[in-house]
Each structure stands twice: as structure tokens, then as C-alpha cells.
Amino acid sequence: xxxxxxxxxxxxxxxxRLLANSGHDVxxxxxxxxxxxxxxPDFNGExxxxxxxxxxxxxxxxxxxxxxxxxxxxxxxxxxVAARIARNIFHVPRVVARLTDxxxxxxYRRLGLVTIxxxxxGAERIFELLTHDHLDPIMSFGKGDVILTSIEIPIxxxxxxxxxxxxxxxxxxxxxxxxxxxxxxxxxxxxxxxDTIHLVINVSAMDRLQALLDL
Numbered sequence: 001x002x003x004x005x006x007x008x009x010x011x012x013x014x015x016x017r018l019l020a021n022s023g024h025d026v027x028x029x030x031x032x033x034x035x036x037x038x039x040x041p042d043f044n045g046e047x048x049x050x051x052x053x054x055x056x057x058x059x060x061x062x063x064x065x066x067x068x069x070x071x072x073x074x075x076x077x078x079x080x081v082a083a084r085i086a087r088n089i090f091h092v093p094r095v096v097a098r099l100t101d102x103x104x105x106x107x108y109r110r111l112g113l114v115t116i117x118x119x120x121x122g123a124e125r126i127f128e129l130l131t132h133d134h135l136d137p138i139m140s141f142g143k144g145d146v147i148l149t150s151i152e153i154p155i156x157x158x159x160x161x162x163x164x165x166x167x168x169x170x171x172x173x174x175x176x177x178x179x180x181x182x183x184x185x186x187x188x189x190x191x192x193x194x195d196t197i198h199l200v201i202n203v204s205a206m207d208r209l210q211a212l213l214d215l
Contacts, residue, residue: 001025002066004092006052006082007073008035011098015070020045027061030073053082058090068094076101083113146202148174153195154213163187165212170205173197 001024005016008030016039020026026045029052030036036047050057052073063069069086071079076099083097096114099105105117139148157164162173162185175198176185191197201209 001068002062003027003068003070004029004058004061004063004066004086006030006069006071007079007098008032008039008047009072009074012070012072013039015072016045017043029057029061052078053085055085058082058085063090063092066090066092068092069096071095071097073098074100076104080104080108080113087113145204146200148198148200150177150196150198151213153191153193153197155193157191157213158193160191161187162189162191165199165209167205167208167212170202171209171212172200174200 001019003019003024004027005012005019006029008016008028012028012030016026016028020043027048028036028039028045029048029050031049031051033049036049039045039047046061048057048061050060052058052071063086066086069083069092071082071086073079073082079097079099083095086092087095094114096116097108099108099115099117102117105115109115141147162176166172166187173185175182176189176191177196177198178192178194199209
């Protein structure tokens with residue numbers, strides 16, 4: 001995949017390295033040479049110094065061959081302009097813009113532009129964790145999108161099976177602890193009194209897990 005990242009701040013650098021380390025063809029654009037240098041000598045990608053929504057700079061970065069474009073600069077205005085140029089003029093198949101203003105992010109999302117608002121995203125994750133205090137995370141993965149948690153099986157779920165609280169892609173029972181032993185269950189494994197179950201769950205699915213536990 002040919003990807004262009006506009007903006008070489010912390011987020012832009014992290015995305016660029018992840019893509020490059022995964023074998024993708026990555027070009028990073030930033031008007032600050034020092035920011036580009038922070039990618040380090042081991043960065044396996046291209047660097048273009050210039051304004052990220054300038055047509056000549058975009059052409060130099062290979063926008064006509066790009067499969068993906070991410071606008072991650074600190075400026076919402078720059079990100080919106082660059083993302084719309086990439087999508088509407090050069091017809092890049094996958095375009096994402098980082099916006100700090102949640103209201104603007106929602107407006108442009110409704111207009112068809114894929115936007116990421118870290119304020120909205122962070123607020124939603126904190127809300128979900130605070131309102132499900134009985135599901136204390138043992139470990140989190142990524143930026144907190146997925147957590148590992150454990151609970152003692154409720155009485156009403158005794159003799160029910162792992163399948164009853166499994167949602168593919170959202171909720172998985174990965175380990176059952178029983179009488180000082182632990183093992184990986186199958187979907188047909190029955191819960192017993194005193195079992196502690198360890199689950200991996202998408203934070204966004206906590207309400208769904210609560211509903212399953214309350215069956």
C-alpha cells in the first residue's frame with residue numbers, strides 16, 4: 001500500500017513508523033525539516049518538506065499513486081483542506097483527518113469525510129471505564145481500546161456456557177480459573193460455581209457485556 005502522512009508530529013510519526021515497519025510504502029510531508037528528522041535514520045520511507053495541501057508537494061509525494069492519506073498536523077484547518085484535496089481531487093481511496101474540535105469532526109464526518117477526534121474518543125473511553133467500575137481492567141492494549149478484565153461468575157450464569165457471553169470481535173472469554181487451576185475454554189465449556197473468568201473486551205462493548213452478565 002502506498003500511504004501519505006501529512007504532519008510529522010507525535011501521531012504522524014507513530015503512524016508512519018507503524019506503516020513502514022509493516023512493509024508499506026510511506027511518504028511523510030511536513031513543512032518543518034526538524035520534525036521530519038525526528039523520524040530517525042532508520043525510518044524506511046520517504047520525506048517531503050513542504051506544505052501538506054500544496055498541489056506540487058502532494059504530487060512530489062506521489063499522491064496520484066496513493067492508496068491512503070492521513071492528515072495528522074496540529075491544525076484542523078490544514079487537515080480538513082488536505083484531506084478534502086486528497087479525496088475530492090486526487091480520489092485517494094482511504095482518507096482520514098485528525099481533528100481536535102469535536103463539533104467540526106462531527107460536521108465533516110456527516111459530509112462524508114472520515115475524521116478522528118481524540119477529545120471525543122478519549123471522553124468516551126473514560127466514560128465507559130468510569131461507569132463500569134466492576135470491570136476493572138487488568139491490562140489494556142493499544143490506546144485503551146481493548147482491555148483484559150476478570151470477574152467471578154454470577155450465580156445465574158452457573159451451568160451456562162462460554163458461548164452465552166461471547167460476541168465475536170467484541171467479547172471473548174480467554175481463561176477460566178477454577179480451584180487453583182486455569183485453562184483456555186471452548187465455546188461449549190460450562191461455568192461452575194466459584195469460577196473466575198478472564199475476558200478480553202472492546203471498551204466500546206462494555207454495555208453489551210453488562211447486558212449479557214445480567215441475563
